[in-house]
Amino acid sequence: MSMAAVMPMASPSPVQLLKTINACIENGDRLLEEYYDLEFRNPPSSRFYLVMIAQEEFAKAFILFLIKESILHLTPSVLRAINDHVCKQLVGMIMDYMILHWEDIDELKAEIDRDFDAGDQMPNDVGSAMEIFCYEKIGRWEANNWVWDEAPKYDASAQRIAKGKIDSHKQDALYVRVGGDGQIRSTPKIITEDETKSALERANRFKRFMESVLVDKDTCSPRYVKAMNALRILFAQKQGCAPLHPK
DSSP states (O other): OOHHHHSOSOOOOHHHHHHHHHHHHHHHHHHHHHHHHTTTOSSTHHHHHHHHHHHHHHHHHHHHHHHHTTSSOOOHHHHHHHTOHHHHHHHHHHHHHHSOOOSSHHHHHHHHHHHHHHTTSOOHHHHHHHHIIIIIIIIHHHOOSEEOSSOOOOOHHHHHHHTTHHHHHHHHTTOOEEOTTSSEEEOGGGOOHHHHHHHHHHHHHHHHHHHHHHHHGGGSOHHHHHHHHHHHHHHHHHHHOOOSEEO
């Protein structure tokens, strides 16, 4: 294991972290404003790309918030996670869980039932996103010469993010994909208005969430408290023991 990968690069002050967090939120907000500059452009692919990047800026702000809360430390591996698209998308999955949101009463009931069924445990998809972020990303960057005794069974939706499927779809909004036979595989026209609006709603949720935790984190939802405790335990365990075995 490289000591440079696990030793903190610096000890940023809470004031400096807060300044950087706010800069990320402001930049995410700027990207959302640019979405509206393109509101009547079709296909909506450029708008989709902008809001996906905005989501990542808000997720970056949350990773910095985890550093501010002493759940993470600013090591080279954590800095790499801050700049890694997949890590920010995994963190977005965690954030979306903490923000209890619903379209109608049936969806709200389903979310309440989900919390009841999970009890003290994290739902499998969110727990998988946490573990992949902690062990498969940051952990492997700190010490890449290890394997699990028994490979974890991660949730399919979290694995899809980890394998870059979401990031690849984000790139589909910009590029013409060319197949091995030279024919068109896809164009930005595959991006739909519905998924673009859904991505916008999600980005706005992330923005409001980050603004709220900075104002008063003690008023956040029970899901926030549960997820933050899970993250704190997970990263403390990673520091305190080696759940992985070297080759």
